[in-house]
Amino acid sequence: MSSATPAVHADAAAPARADSVGRRLLRRPAAAVSAAVILILIVVTVGASLFAPYSPTAANYDLLFAPPSWAHLFGTDELGRDLLTRVLYGGRTSLLVAFAATTFAMVAGVAWGFTAALREGWIGEILMRVADMLMAMPVVLLGLVLVAAFGASTLSMIIILGVLFTPATARIARSTLLVELRSEYYLAAVSVGASGLRIVARELLPNTLPVLTARGTLVLAEVIFVEASLSFVGLGVQPPDTSWGTLLQQGYSNLYRSYSYPIFPGLVILLAVLVLNTLGDNLQKVMDPSRS
Amino acid sequence: MLEVRDLVVEITVHRRAPIRPVRGVSFEVRSGQRLGIVGESGSGKSLTALSLMGLLPPRARIASGEVYLRGRELTGLSERELAHVRGGQISTVYQDPMSSLNPLQTVGHQVIEAICAHEDVGRREARDRAIALLRDVGLPEPERRVDDHPHEFSGGMRQRVMIAMAICANPDVLIADEPTTALDVTTQARIMEMLERLVDERRLGVILITHDLGLAAAFCDDIHVMYGGRIVESGRAASVLREPVHPYSEALIESICGLDRDVDRPIAAISGHPPLPNELPSGCPFHPRCGYAHDLCAREAPRPLEVRGHLAECHFPVGGARS
Amino acid sequence: MLRYIARRLVTSVALVFLGSVLVFLLMRVIPGDPTITKLGGTIKDVNPEALAAIRHQLGLDKSIPEQYVSWIADMAHGDLGNSYFSQFSVTTLAGQRLGATLELALMAMVIGLLIAVPASVAGAIWPNRVLNAVLSGFAAIGIAIPTFVIGILLIIGIGVELEWLPTQGYVSFQRDPFGSLQSTLLPAITLGIGVAASTMRILRPSLVDVESASFVRTAKGKGLLRRQVVMRHELPNASIPAITAAGIIVAHLVGGAVIVEYVFARPGLGTLLVDSVFQRDYGVLQALVLLAVIVFIVTSLVVDIALGFLDPRLRTKAVR
Numbered sequence: 001m002s003s004a005t006p007a008v009h010a011d012a013a014a015p016a017r018a019d020s021v022g023r024r025l026l027r028r029p030a031a032a033v034s035a036a037v038i039l040i041l042i043v044v045t046v047g048a049s050l051f052a053p054y055s056p057t058a059a060n061y062d063l064l065f066a067p068p069s070w071a072h073l074f075g076t077d078e079l080g081r082d083l084l085t086r087v088l089y090g091g092r093t094s095l096l097v098a099f100a101a102t103t104f105a106m107v108a109g110v111a112w113g114f115t116a117a118l119r120e121g122w123i124g125e126i127l128m129r130v131a132d133m134l135m136a137m138p139v140v141l142l143g144l145v146l147v148a149a150f151g152a153s154t155l156s157m158i159i160i161l162g163v164l165f166t167p168a169t170a171r172i173a174r175s176t177l178l179v180e181l182r183s184e185y186y187l188a189a190v191s192v193g194a195s196g197l198r199i200v201a202r203e204l205l206p207n208t209l210p211v212l213t214a215r216g217t218l219v220l221a222e223v224i225f226v227e228a229s230l231s232f233v234g235l236g237v238q239p240p241d242t243s244w245g246t247l248l249q250q251g252y253s254n255l256y257r258s259y260s261y262p263i264f265p266g267l268v269i270l271l272a273v274l275v276l277n278t279l280g281d282n283l284q285k286v287m288d289p290s291r292s
Numbered sequence: 293m294l295e296v297r298d299l300v301v302e303i304t305v306h307r308r309a310p311i312r313p314v315r316g317v318s319f320e321v322r323s324g325q326r327l328g329i330v331g332e333s334g335s336g337k338s339l340t341a342l343s344l345m346g347l348l349p350p351r352a353r354i355a356s357g358e359v360y361l362r363g364r365e366l367t368g369l370s371e372r373e374l375a376h377v378r379g380g381q382i383s384t385v386y387q388d389p390m391s392s393l394n395p396l397q398t399v400g401h402q403v404i405e406a407i408c409a410h411e412d413v414g415r416r417e418a419r420d421r422a423i424a425l426l427r428d429v430g431l432p433e434p435e436r437r438v439d440d441h442p443h444e445f446s447g448g449m450r451q452r453v454m455i456a457m458a459i460c461a462n463p464d465v466l467i468a469d470e471p472t473t474a475l476d477v478t479t480q481a482r483i484m485e486m487l488e489r490l491v492d493e494r495r496l497g498v499i500l501i502t503h504d505l506g507l508a509a510a511f512c513d514d515i516h517v518m519y520g521g522r523i524v525e526s527g528r529a530a531s532v533l534r535e536p537v538h539p540y541s542e543a544l545i546e547s548i549c550g551l552d553r554d555v556d557r558p559i560a561a562i563s564g565h566p567p568l569p570n571e572l573p574s575g576c577p578f579h580p581r582c583g584y585a586h587d588l589c590a591r592e593a594p595r596p597l598e599v600r601g602h603l604a605e606c607h608f609p610v611g612g613a614r615s
Numbered sequence: 616m617l618r619y620i621a622r623r624l625v626t627s628v629a630l631v632f633l634g635s636v637l638v639f640l641l642m643r644v645i646p647g648d649p650t651i652t653k654l655g656g657t658i659k660d661v662n663p664e665a666l667a668a669i670r671h672q673l674g675l676d677k678s679i680p681e682q683y684v685s686w687i688a689d690m691a692h693g694d695l696g697n698s699y700f701s702q703f704s705v706t707t708l709a710g711q712r713l714g715a716t717l718e719l720a721l722m723a724m725v726i727g728l729l730i731a732v733p734a735s736v737a738g739a740i741w742p743n744r745v746l747n748a749v750l751s752g753f754a755a756i757g758i759a760i761p762t763f764v765i766g767i768l769l770i771i772g773i774g775v776e777l778e779w780l781p782t783q784g785y786v787s788f789q790r791d792p793f794g795s796l797q798s799t800l801l802p803a804i805t806l807g808i809g810v811a812a813s814t815m816r817i818l819r820p821s822l823v824d825v826e827s828a829s830f831v832r833t834a835k836g837k838g839l840l841r842r843q844v845v846m847r848h849e850l851p852n853a854s855i856p857a858i859t860a861a862g863i864i865v866a867h868l869v870g871g872a873v874i875v876e877y878v879f880a881r882p883g884l885g886t887l888l889v890d891s892v893f894q895r896d897y898g899v900l901q902a903l904v905l906l907a908v909i910v911f912i913v914t915s916l917v918v919d920i921a922l923g924f925l926d927p928r929l930r931t932k933a934v935r
Contacts, residue, residue, distance in 0.1 A: 136911050138870030148892040232763050233877050233889050259771050266764035274759035379838030391829040396851050406837040441927040
């Protein structure tokens with residue numbers, strides 16, 4: 001058996017990964033269902049004005065705390081507003097915050113992690129030790145501290161959550177990059193004299209994307225979780241903005257008058273987090289078959 | 293003492309037809325006899341060994357055939373009954389000493405566990421027996437080393453510990469599945485020496501499974517050569533080595549590089565590769581790689597023939613006609 | 616072994632100091648002056664003398680390094696500082712609340728492990744497809760469902776509808792042990808489900824991995840029964856990744872405790888923390904956060920030591 005130059009073969013191997021990952025992913029039933037559900041969630045919440053049966057402010061004083069019915073699938077709240085509508089609009093905020101925060105965390109984390117990977121030696125070590133320490137603390141706790149410092153609002157949620165999850169992304173960004181730095185095609189590129197960190201980054205970055213996307217999905221799930229938790233205790237999104245967490249809080253304070261009020265937002269949160277977790281897990285398994 | 297008749301092992305494959313890596317294997321082992329099963333990877337030899345112990349992996353099972361140990365049939369036994377047999381009557385030493393011992397327990401503890409699984413002995417006595425066993429297998433300073441953990445031993449020493457565990461309950465049959473493949477040649481020699489001594493002392497029946505013909509010839513009384521899930525040649529070890537009857541055995545022997553070989557002569561490797569259980573050729577499994585193949589070989593599977601004192605499955609045995 | 620423990624101790628102490636510096640700096644970096652909030656007004660109508668007096672009382676007129684040193688010194692003597700708003704010291708406040716939180720955390724851990732370990736072992740011993748699907752489903756939902764949702768469901772289901780257990784408040788253990796357990800049970804189950812789910816997610820795959828390990832084959836080959844193989848060989852080895860992850864699980868536990876205390880109106884450290892955030896009571900906040908940091912570092916230390924006992928390979932210096 002003859003062996004061709006590794007560089008030639010490896011180059012062909014490197015870029016093919018991204019789309020085959022997608023295809024392999026969709027073949028798994030759990031992943032396909034999860035992807036579908038999350039897409040539906042995104043569509044109905046972003047297009048809440050299209051999909052919601054009522055206006056979010058339409059109060060109906062005759063029908064306070066109504067249980068679920070055909071007219072009001074999720075029931076109504078303390079002002080007679082349709083809960084399904086409020087959940088959809090609330091979802092818009094929750095998902096907006098989640099996506100924005102996750103993007104922040106990914107970008108910042110990649111910058112941090114890549115720097116740590118490229119500057120090996122004690123700078124990289126320190127950067128990672130700090131990240132480890134931050135990761136070891138519960139996110140809710142740190143979140144509370146930051147909220148104490150910077151106040152609670154939708155915007156501050158985005159920034160705070162982004163900052164909170166940056167260490168975790170940094171870690172994974174660094175370890176993925178380290179793997180790529182040791183791969184054949186990178187060594188080949190360097191030995192051929194590929195110039196500048198930027199050109200190499202254009203080669204390396206696409207190959208780290210699948211792993212980062214998988215982690216990003218899991219981070220997204222946790223961000224939704226933490227935002228809901230903080231909003232629930234009143235230290236997250238502030239009224240009049242609504243998110244799933246604030247809806248839950250209002251439902252909780254009215255617990256004795258309506259069971260459906262807290263349950264439905266809770267179920268929606270559960271669904272979103274569960275589905276994103278499943279998607280993220282499957283992404284990871286698809287990329288590393290030894291883990292499944 | 294151990295009798296295997298027409299053993300067939302089947303593995304279920306997701307959404308496809310099941311495959312049969314072992315297709316009707318028969319042999320026997322007498323007390324004190326040293327039997328060798330020789331073959332390349334994929335020939336089915338390890339699965340045969342596992343099936344004797346009842347340790348087949350989840351997707352595999354014994355589809356047909358029987359295994360008799362001292363007249364008792366093993367194939368239908370319950371898990372509980374099988375647990376009794378393992379270690380107590382039939383034991384295996386495996387190939388990978390590095391990972392075959394529980395890293396969290398001391399070596400002594402593991403040997404004692406093996407002893408206590410089959411006999412009701414006090415801790416004190418079990419410990420003494422363990423130390424004596426470790427000494428017997430050639431472990432230096434056993435009184436001190438008995439409380440060490442596996443990662444503190446070299447590969448050769450771990451393998452000795454494995455052998456100690458395997459024989460501690462005085463089984464009738466010991467299966468050695470590539471016991472020295474992971475070890476360097478000097479250690480290999482020493483371990484085989486030690487094994488020889490133990491086997492003679494305790495009148496064990498041994499099945500040595502290996503891909504190393506030379507090793508088998510040196511250690512074993514009789515050899516079975518396996519290919520494609522069947523035994524293609526059986527005979528006395530020295531005889532099979534000197535005058536192989538089956539073309540595969542011959543090719544195997546030819547491919548051994550002796551030190552006294554002519555340096556300019558090319559290595560006689562067998563062309564092609566061993567067949568996967570789901571890609572078995574029709575007729576004789578060896579025919580695509582056989583230098584003597586005829587049309588008949590592709591059509592019809594050969595039945596066992598007696599040729600010059602060996603049993604071989606070949607239409608056209610080496611060195612001419614049937615005896 | 617001793618050297619291993621010593622090394623970990625030194626690192627831990629260093630981390631505690633590092634953590635304290637970070638916490639301290641974070642508090643000082645916060646925008647807004649707590650003294651002004653305390654005086655209840657805006658910058659304009661504050662009497663400068665009163666301001667100076669408050670600052671002196673709170674020790675804010677010293678330089679930053681001095682403040683840090685005096686803070687640390689106080690901490691070392693057990694003085695956790697004073698609340699900026701109430702007249703109590705943090706020690707008093709925290710002391711009142713500690714029992715509730717501790718009881719909750721311990722009970723939740725116990726419940727969580729009591730669910731997770733037998734469930735995982737059962738899944739390993741009986742490779743029944745349905746059973747394993749149920750267990751995996753439980754684990755997946757258990758970590759996805761927010762603690763307060765479980766809490767609310769339990770309150771509705773068991774507290775209100777069935778009226779089996781109280782849904783709020785707290786009874787001190789010293790005064791009434793049985794009543795105390797009753798009031799803690801519901802919150803502890805709420806938290807415990809999360810703990811169980813996280814543990815199962817690690818323990819179950821670990822048990823599967825261990826199943827195919829060579830030494831398991833050896834153990835079976837010795838003639839051990841299935842349950843002996845699982846308990847003596849598989850479980851100890853499979854526990855290692857789970858114990859390593861114990862730090863993360865404790866982290867979730869603490870974060871979850873804050874929420875659960877809120878949901879069940881339990882006067883614990885969690886509610887104290889949330890209240891101090893609402894009031895911007897930095898005195899309490901910085902002490903509690905530092906305490907939390909110390910708890911994690913100590914947990915991590917304990918986990919490492921436990922692992923050292925369990926896995927002899929860790930005690931030897933890596934000579935690979």
